[in-house]
Structures are given as structure tokens and as C-alpha cells.
Amino acid sequence: MFAALFTVPGGNNQETGIPILLHRKLFSWFLICDVVSLLTASTSMLLFLTILTGSYGPVDLRQNLPAQLMIAILLLTISIVMMIFAFSFALTIMLPKKWQGLPVIIAYLGLPIPLLPYWWMLPLAFDVYRLKFRSIIS
Numbered sequence: 001m002f003a004a005l006f007t008v009p010g011g012n013n014q015e016t017g018i019p020i021l022l023h024r025k026l027f028s029w030f031l032i033c034d035v036v037s038l039l040t041a042s043t044s045m046l047l048f049l050t051i052l053t054g055s056y057g058p059v060d061l062r063q064n065l066p067a068q069l070m071i072a073i074l075l076l077t078i079s080i081v082m083m084i085f086a087f088s089f090a091l092t093i094m095l096p097k098k099w100q101g102l103p104v105i106i107a108y109l110g111l112p113i114p115l116l117p118y119w120w121m122l123p124l125a126f127d128v129y130r131l132k133f134r135s136i137i138s
Contacts (some may be wrong), residue, residue, distance in 0.1 A: 026092055030046070030090050033089060037080075040075045047072035052070060073121070077114045085107065
């Protein structure tokens with residue numbers, strides 16, 4: 001993700017260093033997805049490190065820790081989805097017209113992969129929701 005900002009699709013102008021495809025709309029989408037992916041991945045890693053190194057009391061273990069874990073996993077999933085989109089936009093920019101459908105196929109095939117953990121975490125999500133709102137009501 002981070003290296004993609006320095007090795008942009010289409011390369012850079014040798015005299016100015018500015019990306020050649022800077023004014024194309026897909027290039028802007030590539031940059032947006034790449035930056036969002038970098039920021040959400042970094043934030044999720046910081047949350048995972050906070051969870052790993054923090055000391056938690058009994059109340060934190062039941063309420064705050066699962067919520068933090070779910071937020072970190074959500075941010076990591078957003079990062080992976082944005083990385084798939086950035087890859088697809090870069091392919092769309094670089095491939096000739098007859099191969100333009102390939103990035104769309106790659107994006108559709110790649111999107112279910114980061115969403116699989118949410119199916120497995122559904123019981124945890126319901127428990128966290130129930131614990132959070134039961135403590136607020138009572």
C-alpha cells in the first residue's frame with residue numbers, strides 16, 4: 001500500500017517527478033483507495049497492539065475489549081477492501097481496452113474473502129451488542 005504511492009501506475013514524468021496519469025479520474029480513485037487502505041491498516045494495527053499490551057479489569061474484558069477487537073477487525077477489513085479496489089483501479093489504468101473487464105472480475109472475486117470473518121464473528125457481535133446495551137439500560 002505504502003509503496004504504491006511511490007510506484008504509481010503509468011510512472012512519473014522524468015523531468016518533474018509528477019505522475020503521468022495524474023489527471024485521469026481512475027488515478028484519483030486509485031490514490032483515494034490507497035490512502036484509505038494505508039490509514040485504516042495503520043489504525044487497526046495500533047488498536048491490535050493496544051489490545052495486546054493493555055491491562056484490563058473484569059469489566060473491560062467483558063465490554064471494552066470485544067468492542068475494541070471488533071473495531072480493529074472492521075478497520076482491517078476496510079483496509080483489505082480498499083486495497084482490492086486500488087489494485088483494480090491500477091489494473092484498469094494500465095491494461096488495454098480489450099482487458100478492461102478483468103479488474104472488475106478480480107474485485108468481485110476478491111471482495112468475499114475479507115468479509116468471511118464477519119460471518120464467523122456474528123455470535124461475538126451479538127454478545128458485544130447485548131453486553132454494551134444491557135450495561136447502559138441497567
